[in-house]
Amino acid sequence: MFRQNVGPIDRGIRAILGIVLLIATFVLLSGFWQALIGLVAVILLITAIFGVCPLYSALGIDTTPTRPAAKH
Template sequence: MFDRNMGRTDRIIRAILGLALLIAFLSIASAWKWLALVVALVLLATAIAGTCPPYSLLGIRTDRR
């Protein structure tokens, strides 16, 4: 569907941040936990897919191609 536009380092950073926010979602008890969940899911999805739609719109590529 989308061309991969994220490099390895970008994907690793997104995955780590996504996991950290997922842990925060599970451990905090405030209204902010739902925002943490949404952001975590977006970060993890883009890390797994290797593509970031805003990068595509802006013409940004962090991969080496």
């Protein structure tokens, strides 16, 4: 459906940040902030798992490594 546009370093950062925010959601926050930060954490984790970020697609950003052209 979508082409991957999130590179491995970007995916790792998203995964770590998503886990940290998810933990903070349940331990430190409550009410509106808990819902908001929890939603952000889930979005970060989903984009890290699948390697696709719709916002990156809309902005034309791609952090996947480029492969050098094959020499003939």
